[in-house]
Amino acid sequence: MRFDTPATTNPIDQGKVVGKPIHRIDGPLKTTGKAVYAYEWHDRNTRYAYGYVVGSAIAKGRIRSMDTAAAKKAPGVIAVVTTEAVGELKKGKYNTAKLFGGMEIQHYHQAIAVVVAETFEEARAAAALVKVDYTEEKGAFDLAAAKDSAVEPEGGGASGAGDFDAGFEAAPVKLDQIYTTPDQSHAMMEPHASIAAWNGDDLTVWTSSQMIDWWRTDLATTLGIDKEKVHTMSPFVGGGFGVKLFLRADAVLAALSAREAGRPVKVALPRPFLMNNTTHRPATIQRIRIGAGRDGKITAIGHESWSGDLPGGGPEVAVQQTRLLYAGENRMTAMRLATLDLPEGNAMRAPGEAPGMMALEIAIDEMAEKLGLDPVEFRIINDTQVDPENPERPFSHRNLIGCLRTGAERFGWRERSKKAGARREGDWLVGMGVAAAFRNNLVLPSAARIRLDREGIVTVETDMTDIGTGSYTIIAQTAAEMLGVPIEKVAVSLGDSRFPVSSGSGGQFGGNCSTAGVYAACVKLREAVAQKLSFNSAEDLIFAESEVRSGDRRMPLAQAVADEALVAEDRIEFGDLTKTHQQSTFGAHFVEVGVDVATGETRIRRMLAVCAAGRILNPITARSQVIGAMTMGVGGALSEELVVDKERGFFVNHDLAAYEVPVHADIPHQDVVFLDETDPMSSPMKAKGVAELGICGVAAAVANAIYNATAIRVRNYPITLDKLIKELPEIS
Amino acid sequence: MQSPGAIEISRRDLLAASAATVTVVSAHSLSHAQTKATTESQSTKVTFKVNGESRELRLDNRTSLLDALREHLHLTGTKKGCDHGQCGACTVLIDGRRANACLTLAVMHEGDSITTLEGLGQPENLHPMQAAFVKHDGFQCGYCTPGQICSSVAMLEEIRANIPSHVTRDLTAPAEITSDEIRERMSGNICRCGAYSNIVEAITEVAGRKA
Ligand code: FES
Ligand code: FES
Numbered sequence: 001m002r003f004d005t006p007a008t009t010n011p012i013d014q015g016k017v018v019g020k021p022i023h024r025i026d027g028p029l030k031t032t033g034k035a036v037y038a039y040e041w042h043d044r045n046t047r048y049a050y051g052y053v054v055g056s057a058i059a060k061g062r063i064r065s066m067d068t069a070a071a072k073k074a075p076g077v078i079a080v081v082t083t084e085a086v087g088e089l090k091k092g093k094y095n096t097a098k099l100f101g102g103m104e105i106q107h108y109h110q111a112i113a114v115v116v117a118e119t120f121e122e123a124r125a126a127a128a129l130v131k132v133d134y135t136e137e138k139g140a141f142d143l144a145a146a147k148d149s150a151v152e153p154e155g156g157g158a159s160g161a162g163d164f165d166a167g168f169e170a171a172p173v174k175l176d177q178i179y180t181t182p183d184q185s186h187a188m189m190e191p192h193a194s195i196a197a198w199n200g201d202d203l204t205v206w207t208s209s210q211m212i213d214w215w216r217t218d219l220a221t222t223l224g225i226d227k228e229k230v231h232t233m234s235p236f237v238g239g240g241f242g243v244k245l246f247l248r249a250d251a252v253l254a255a256l257s258a259r260e261a262g263r264p265v266k267v268a269l270p271r272p273f274l275m276n277n278t279t280h281r282p283a284t285i286q287r288i289r290i291g292a293g294r295d296g297k298i299t300a301i302g303h304e305s306w307s308g309d310l311p312g313g314g315p316e317v318a319v320q321q322t323r324l325l326y327a328g329e330n331r332m333t334a335m336r337l338a339t340l341d342l343p344e345g346n347a348m349r350a351p352g353e354a355p356g357m358m359a360l361e362i363a364i365d366e367m368a369e370k371l372g373l374d375p376v377e378f379r380i381i382n383d384t385q386v387d388p389e390n391p392e393r394p395f396s397h398r399n400l401i402g403c404l405r406t407g408a409e410r411f412g413w414r415e416r417s418k419k420a421g422a423r424r425e426g427d428w429l430v431g432m433g434v435a436a437a438f439r440n441n442l443v444l445p446s447a448a449r450i451r452l453d454r455e456g457i458v459t460v461e462t463d464m465t466d467i468g469t470g471s472y473t474i475i476a477q478t479a480a481e482m483l484g485v486p487i488e489k490v491a492v493s494l495g496d497s498r499f500p501v502s503s504g505s506g507g508q509f510g511g512n513c514s515t516a517g518v519y520a521a522c523v524k525l526r527e528a529v530a531q532k533l534s535f536n537s538a539e540d541l542i543f544a545e546s547e548v549r550s551g552d553r554r555m556p557l558a559q560a561v562a563d564e565a566l567v568a569e570d571r572i573e574f575g576d577l578t579k580t581h582q583q584s585t586f587g588a589h590f591v592e593v594g595v596d597v598a599t600g601e602t603r604i605r606r607m608l609a610v611c612a613a614g615r616i617l618n619p620i621t622a623r624s625q626v627i628g629a630m631t632m633g634v635g636g637a638l639s640e641e642l643v644v645d646k647e648r649g650f651f652v653n654h655d656l657a658a659y660e661v662p663v664h665a666d667i668p669h670q671d672v673v674f675l676d677e678t679d680p681m682s683s684p685m686k687a688k689g690v691a692e693l694g695i696c697g698v699a700a701a702v703a704n705a706i707y708n709a710t711a712i713r714v715r716n717y718p719i720t721l722d723k724l725i726k727e728l729p730e731i732s
Numbered sequence: 733m734q735s736p737g738a739i740e741i742s743r744r745d746l747l748a749a750s751a752a753t754v755t756v757v758s759a760h761s762l763s764h765a766q767t768k769a770t771t772e773s774q775s776t777k778v779t780f781k782v783n784g785e786s787r788e789l790r791l792d793n794r795t796s797l798l799d800a801l802r803e804h805l806h807l808t809g810t811k812k813g814c815d816h817g818q819c820g821a822c823t824v825l826i827d828g829r830r831a832n833a834c835l836t837l838a839v840m841h842e843g844d845s846i847t848t849l850e851g852l853g854q855p856e857n858l859h860p861m862q863a864a865f866v867k868h869d870g871f872q873c874g875y876c877t878p879g880q881i882c883s884s885v886a887m888l889e890e891i892r893a894n895i896p897s898h899v900t901r902d903l904t905a906p907a908e909i910t911s912d913e914i915r916e917r918m919s920g921n922i923c924r925c926g927a928y929s930n931i932v933e934a935i936t937e938v939a940g941r942k943a
Contacts, residue, residue, distance in 0.1 A: 027866035028855035030874030031881060033809015033848070040808035075774070120803060121794040189813045189821055189875040189924050238811070238875025239924055271814040468872030468925045624869045624927060631926025656818035656922060663919040667928040669911070 001520035004575025006680040011543065012519065012615075017480040017487055018685075021620045025492070026236075026472045035236045038208040039193035039268050048195065049078050051116045051257045051267035052123035053249065054130045055109035055277060059649030060139035060341045063103045063112065067131040071115055074129055076122030079260040082113040082130075086256060092218025094246040096313040097344040099222065100253060105134065106310055107343040108650035109276035111249040116257045116265055139341030141649040143283050143308045150306050150336035153315045159323050160332040161389045167300030167330025171291025175367045179288065179359035179715045181318075183642035183651065184281040186348050187661050190238020191271055192278065196254035197264035202229050207251045209234045209495075210244040211504035212463040216497045218247035223255055234495040237467040237505075241632075242347040243278050244467070245506050275343075275654035280642055282307045282316045282345030286359040290367045291330075296381045298328035298367075303360065308340030316345065318356035321438045321696070324582060325360070325400075327384035341649055347506065349632060350692035353439045358636065358717060361435035361700030366713065374418075375434050375704070376408050376588075387582045396581040396681035399612040400436060403588040406673060407434070407610040411590040421711030421729075428594035429728075430605070431709025435697035437587030437609065441679075441688040442509040443578055446517030447500035447571035450479060450525045454565070456546050456558035458483055459491045460521075464502035464514040466494055468628075469691055470621025471505070471514060477618060478515040478685070482522035484543030485557065500569055508585070508689025511617060516572040516683035525568035532560040577681045585613040585693040589630070589701040595709045598731055600721030602638055602706055608671040609698075614679035614688035626694035627670045633698020635662045641718050776839040782807065783851030791838050797831075798822045800838035801848060809849035809878045813922070820921035823879035823886075824848050830886035832920075849878035852885065861885050864934035872925035880921045884935045887917045891939075909939045 012018050029035040042048075056063075068080040089101030097106045105112075113130050117123035140146045152158070168174065194207040203225070209215040212232055220227040232251075237244065250267045258265040269277060284307045291300035303322035307315050319333035348354070368378035380401050387393040407413070416432040417423045423430045448462035460479050466472050476490040493499065500521075503513035523538075530538035533548055533555045542549040546557045560566055577583070592606040609626050616622045639660040642651040653659045678686035699717060707713050712727045779788045782805060789804055798815070801807045801824070813821030815834045822833040825847040853859035858866070861881050871877040891907045899916040900907055907913065914935050915928075923931065 023866055024869065026874070027869075027871075028858060028862075030871055030877055031849075031858065031862040031865045032853060032855050033807070033850045033878050034855055035874050036808065037811075037875065039812075040802070042806050042808075119792055119795075120799055121792045125794070187924050189819065189873065189922065190811070191813070237873060239873040241924075268812070271816060271818070468874065470872075620869050624872050624925075624930065627929050628872055628926030631928060632924075655816060656814050657816065661922060661924055662926070662928070663922055664915040664928050664932070665919040667915075667926070669932070670929040 001523065001570055002573050002575055003516070003683055004577060006577065007684045007686055010684055011482050012685055014481060017477045018617055019615060020618070022473060022477060022487060022618055023620060024470060024473045025476050026466065037190055037236050037238050038195065038206045038234065039266055041195050041206040046264055049116050049118060049261050049263055049265045050120040050123040051114045051253055051265045052127040053111050053253060053267065053269060053273060054113035054115065054127050055273055056105045056112050057132065058105055058134045058136045059108040059141070061105050061137040062135045063105065064133040064135050066113065070129040071126040074122065074126035076118040077115060077126045078118065079116040079257060080113060080130065081257045081260050089222050090224060092221050092247045094214055094218055096310050096346065099247065099249040107276065107341060109273055111253060111277060114253040114257045114267060116261045139649045140339060141342055141644055142646045143285060143306065143338060143340065146308055146338035146340060147285060147306050150338035153335055153337040157315065157317065158334040159389055162330035164300055164302050164330045164332035168289055168291040168302060171299050172294055173292045173370050175290045175363060175370060177288055177363060177366065177715060179286045179362060181284045181355040181358050181717050183283045183644065184348060184636060184640050185275045185642055185659050186241040186243035187656065187659060188239030188241055188243060191269050191274055192248045192250040193268035194251040194254040195264060195266045196258040198258055201225070203255055204231045205251055205255060206233050208237050208244055210237065210240045210465050210467055210506055212465065212495055212497050213501045214245065214504065215247050215251065219251055219255065222247065222252055232497045234465055237465050240467045240505065241349045242351065242506065245347055248278055272655040275642060275651050275659065277343065279344045279346035281348035281351065281355065282309060284316050284318045284355050286318055288359060288363040290363060292367060292371060296371050296373050296378055298326055298382045300330040301326060301328045302332040304334045306336045306338065307345065308338035309345040310341065311339055313345055316355060317352035318359065320352040320440065321356050322360055323389055324387060324584060325436065325438050326382040327388055328382065331388060342644065349629065350439050350695050353696045357435065357438065357696045358699045361697050362703050362715060365704040365707065376404050376413060379404055379436055393580065393582055396583045397677060397679040398584065398586060399675055399677060400586040402675050403586055403610040403612050406675065407588040407590050407608055410673065411608045413590065416708060420708050423709070427597050429597050429709040430592065430594050431705045431707065432590065432592045433701045433703065433705030433708055435589045435701035435704060437589055437611065437693050437697040439508060439585050439689065439693040439696045441583035441585055441682055442507045443574040443683065444503040444509050444513050445571055445573045446503035446513040447569065448502065448518045448521040449500050449567060449569040450521045452525060452561055452566045454558055454561045456485060457489050457491060458485055459493065460518055461493045461499040462502045462514060462517060463497055463499045464494050464510065465505045467505045469505060469510060469625060470618060471510065473621055474511055474515055474617040475518050478518045479522055482519060482543065483525065483557065485546050500571065508692040512683050512685055512687040512689060513572065515617060515685050515687070519684045520570040520572045521568050524570045525566065528566050528568050529557065529560040532566065572683065581681050583682055583688065585688045585690065587611040587693050589697045591701040591705045593702060593705040593709055595706060595724065597728060600724035600728055602719065604634055604666065604668055604702065606668060609694060610673045610675065611690055611693055612675040612677055613690040613693055614677060614682055615686045616674045617685065617687050619674060622674065622690050623672045625691040626672045629691060629694025630670055630698050631662050631667050633695045634666060634702060636717060637699035637702035637719055639718050778839045778842050780841045780843060781845040783847055793837065793839055795838045796834050797836045797838045797841060798833035801833060807848050807850055811875055811878055813876065820883060821876050821879040823883040823921060825882055825886055828886065828889065830883050849882055852881065861938050864938045868930045868934040868937070870931040870934040871927050876921060876923045880923065880931055883918060883921045888939050890917065911936065
């Protein structure tokens with residue numbers, strides 16, 4: 001099905017199942033330990049071997065030699081597979097750093113060997129016996145130091161309209177500030193893990209992947225085998241946030257070592273290995289300039305961002321939202337990319353907007369203060385209904401103003417002290433902050449297969465993944481709505497490369513696109529049913545209560561099935577609507593903090609997000625996505641930072657003890673409001689993404705609340721107490 | 733719990749499908765089976781109860797209780813998030829008290845009684861805490877969930893036993909079940925999906941029901 005004209009009325013609009021607060025259908029499995037994750041697949045007739053990875057101890061250079069004699073002799077060891085013995089492997093399309101193979105070291109903890117043994121304990125012990133001799137090279141690890149050597153990234157990425165320099169120069173009120181965001185880690189709870197098993201030339205891999213087909217393709221490329229020979233499965237994924245988008249070393253190591261060992265091998269990447277071995281959100285340095293008239297209208301806005309990556313990598317597109325979020329005639333954005341020899345920088349929840357909004361939304365707060373305007377009003381004054389760089393291109397649907405007004409009302413924004421540092425409750429300085437939320441709506445093709453059997457049971461198969469997003473549930477809801485059956489009659493099978501290729505999970509496109517793919521397959525199935533039941537056309541049929549109805553004629557749905565189940569498969573493909581119309585999602589974050597006047601410790605007291613993101617397919621799972629993103633946003637504001645050892649070139653705090661993500665005690669009750677809307681330009685579901693919108697702007701809302709509480713403006717994340725304490729009021 | 737049946741169907745399909753793959757594989761693997769085994773001297777026999785059932789294992793002395801459960805007993809409800817006592821995903825109950833199973837060696841638990849998530853309830857017969865997690869959507873990816881649930885069950889008992897926490901204001905008064913107490917006492921269980929707000933609601937509901 002090609003989606004190239006705005007959606008009109010369709011069965012999803014009935015809203016009998018879609019849009020309802022239905023509890024996760026995989027909930028009973030996940031709460032009882034019955035959901036099986038990658039490392040947990042077990043067949044009682046199989047003797048699995050265990051692989052333990054060895055990582056590079058240097059950040060850049062070459063391996064001179066590897067000595068595996070001791071490891072090979074260690075108890076229980078079956079095989080030692082080294083990067084030296086394997087030699088150069090072809091890199092997958094989506095990887096920047098190579099995952100394994102060859103003597104070159106591109107970053108710290110790059111995988112260089114895997115030791116396979118009968119047990120995990122034996123493999124781990126033997127892995128420590130592998131001796132490696134390196135030739136170390138000097139690398140670049142410090143973004144600030146490399147900033148001046150940064151170049152325009154491939155494809156440029158600069159944008160603009162009007163004359164920024166002149167517009168900024170002429171503006172009566174100006175802001176020119178630098179903001180920094182640190183390297184951050186996804187830190188999902190399930191570490192990367194794979195089990196690989198060969199049967200002749202056929203390879204089966206249970207793994208933890210957000211994108212089944214990307215992994216399958218890149219694994220085949222890396223191993224130099226035919227994609228058709230590779231079968232990958234990830235029915236349950238313990239979180240990803242972007243780090244499981246692209247093939248990772250565990251799958252490659254499991255496949256290579258299973259071949260070597262002649263039996264299935266399990267490989268999990270140890271937690272302390274993850275943060276340097278895999279990808280991270282790259283640090284940025286951002287310069288923002290805003291010029292406005294005294295009426296509060298922005299006349300010039302410029303945003304530049306510097307980030308670094310390994311050779312062949314890309315920039316963190318932190319200027320993305322600034323092209324679209326606020327009006328203003330004279331505009332400019334630009335990016336510069338430095339070469340750094342740190343681990344690979346890549347997508348983490350809302351790449352671009354997440355760090356971009358961390359900076360932009362502080363700048364907007366600062367500008368509002370310069371203008372003497374309420375920051376909510378300042379944002380409203382500068383709303384735009386068209387792409388400001390191309391004013392002939394409207395937004396498909398944009399209700400940022402509704403988010404801001406609703407949020408202000410619900411949060412009690414009126415109570416916010418207009419003067420910073422003026423509200424004190426005992427030992428606490430109390431403040432409120434606001435930020436807009438903005439994330440683009442991406443669309444990717446997505447396919448599904450639907451089977452209807454004689455009992456009237458509908459089975460959906462698609463290689464879509466559920467990484468905690470609720471895919472199982474919203475896909476079941478979609479099929480139930482389209483085919484008029486109770487959701488109990490819908491079975492959903494996900495995350496298997498034998499199923500039609502879906503959008504996968506990433507970029508907040510998964511929910512909208514995968515259900516649109518299911519919609520397309522259901523339309524096909526409806527046509528097949530109509531034909532089997534001898535209705536003239538599927539168009540005006542009503543599918544309800546497991547019946548098919550047209551006028552007075554009613555037939556049981558299951559009657560369309562003879563001996564064989566009825567099967568339909570289709571794929572949604574998207575036309576030009578994302579080009580003719582700017583599709584984005586909007587929101588507003590409100591935060592209240594208390595800052596301890598003596599210690600500078602910040603505590604989040606209240607949080608509210610108001611989101612305008614098209615049709616909400618399931619308010620329970622959508623809300624969970626948003627509160628989860630708000631929580632990660634709090635981490636970004638207050639504690640999350642991969643600390644770079646600028647001499648040795650690695651992230652020092654590479655585990656969950658030292659990389660501090662929010663815990664229970666950091667997070668208060670969170671409120672989320674979804675504005676009631678649909679976006680017919682987005683897909684037949686009229687839905688958009690919401691999972692990443694939830695993080696965009698949160699950290700800035702916290703930063704702005706801290707400013708409101710303390711009158712201290714911190715522009716370098718995370719806002720730890722050492723950055724506040726010097727400027728806090730004297731206490732006697 | 734709208735449709736446990738639905739996902740059941742899908743799970744059966746998946747298992748059937750993958751079992752086929754595994755069967756083929758295992759025939760292959762057995763012919764290559766390796767025989768090098770752990771030396772006897774490094775292993776110890778241990779007997780403990782798991783979810784009410786007595787289990788006897790001979791284990792490498794280095795085997796954590798977590799790996800004994802996951803790799804030897806195939807009770808994979810208990811998760812490995814870090815293997816270093818940093819995340820709480822491996823929380824189990826040992827003689828009724830919560831512990832990080834990754835931080836304790838299996839052979840130290842001779843005669844102990846261990847309860848894992850599987851021992852609390854099953855999909856058809858959920859423990860009140862499991863049901864509350866489903867109702868309040870106290871999870872997303874589900875990977876921290878076993879630890880959160882086991883931890884919260886034991887945590888409520890700790891409050892009832894009047895064990896104070898860092899945020900308990902009055903050490904002479906009975907400990908109370910408040911949101912602050914719950915958050916403080918649950919902070920060893922990380923949820924990167926960020927379901928905290930919902931988890932606290934689930935726990936509060938269960939606490940209230942029993943109180
Ligand atoms: S796995 Fe035991 S605390 Fe993380
Ligand atoms: S549900 Fe994913 S980490 Fe808690």
